[in-house]
Amino acid sequence: MVLVTLDRPDRLNAITSTMITELEAVVAAVDRDPDVRAVILTGAGRGFCAGLDLSGGGTAPGAEGVPATVAGFMWQDHLATLHEKIHRSRKPWIAAVNGPCVGGGFAMALACDIRIAATSATFGAVFLKLGVSNCDMGTSYFLPRLVGASRAAELMLTARIFDAEEADRIGLVTDLVDDGTVIDRALVTAELIRLNPPFATWMTKETMWQTIDAPSLRHALDIENRTQIMCSGTGELDEARRAFVEKRPPSWRDD
Structure with missing residues (x-):
């Protein structure tokens, strides 16, 4: 911080x-x-x-x-x-x-x-x-x-x-x-x-403010869908699953 x-x-x-x-x-x-x-x-x-x-x-x-x-x-x-x-x-x-x-x-x-x-x-x-x-x-x-x-x-x-x-x-x-x-x-x-993953935090902030200005629900959903696919490609989702199985806190990437 x-x-x-x-x-x-x-x-x-x-x-x-x-x-x-x-x-x-x-x-x-x-x-x-x-x-x-x-x-x-x-x-x-x-x-x-x-x-x-x-x-x-x-x-x-x-x-x-x-x-x-x-x-x-x-x-x-x-x-x-x-x-x-x-x-x-x-x-x-x-x-x-x-x-x-x-x-x-x-x-x-x-x-x-x-x-x-x-x-x-x-x-x-x-x-x-x-x-x-x-x-x-x-x-x-x-x-x-x-x-x-x-x-x-x-x-x-x-x-x-x-x-x-x-x-x-x-x-x-x-x-x-x-x-x-x-x-x-x-x-x-x-x-x-x-405690949350850095890239997903950035995308959450950016997407939330963008969808507030969205002209329609469809527009907001399209932005959300694209953001989720980007976040899914970082490997953090796999780490979250491993951490859940191993009963430990996730170890997020720094970048």
Whole structure:
């Protein structure tokens, strides 16, 4: 497992261009490392992430000297693409949410596969409070899929902050734990993931998210069928059968 900590506690881990670039490098690195089976994402200090650093988050790489509209679009794409990379990562990502998780930080947690919250956690899509759309950084894609369109509409149109108990009640988080224990709880989930075969875990994550967007049951079944045939060719199924007969835990491949 890998623990990734957003480390700007004096700014509630607000997002900057440097942070985005570094996180993109982390996604690429964990995807290449066969020893990494799951990633836990959390924030240093008293918060997960307060969103974009409004005091000056920087600019997108390569945006120097281009027209303002182009630079603005490059910056927007720079912000949003990180969350696509987390969502498309080969490894499951677990958000261990401590304290405020709003705006771009909320979108980052939504991009993770699993969210676990401390009782102090608060959430909110708050871009609207800044005079721009709450449809930003993947929020309008992820949130309706996680909590349903009607509830997502209320949260996005009011831009209100809601607490960890409500996040638990609406199914946004899988567990609600005492402050100071959220990483320990995330490690329990990560360990359960680690016990499963790596390639099949990757295919489970990828196929699940693809079938959520499937236009029909037939489309979803076709994707599932192809995935199962690929997984069956790794030899893990044979190992699982041998382990069952020999009454021992399976020994999975590392790649």
